Amino acid sequence: MKDDRLKLLLVRVTLPVTVFVVGVILIIVGGEVAQGAGIFLIGSAVLGALANAYMRLGLQSNADREREEARRRFFDEHGRWPRRDEI
Secondary structure (H helix, E strand, C coil): HHHHHHHHHHHHHHHHHHHHHHHHHHHHHHHHHHHHHHHHHHHHHHHHHHHHHHHHHHHHHHHHHHHHHHHHHHHHHHHCCCCCCCC
């Protein structure tokens, strides 16, 4: 379990940050071609971070829907909305 969290951290955070930093370095110290590559790398890092954010938001909304469905089932069975500690 801990190994999986480390892998997720590496892919979600470390990889985009590293690519971004390399892109900035190429823009600062590189020639014309290296600067173009740096801009490309920065764009790729931003797109990767956005894709990660959208995936996490999608998974979170699924969990919200499942909780709401459980609350509705509780309401159907008991005739009242559940308290926080009941579900």
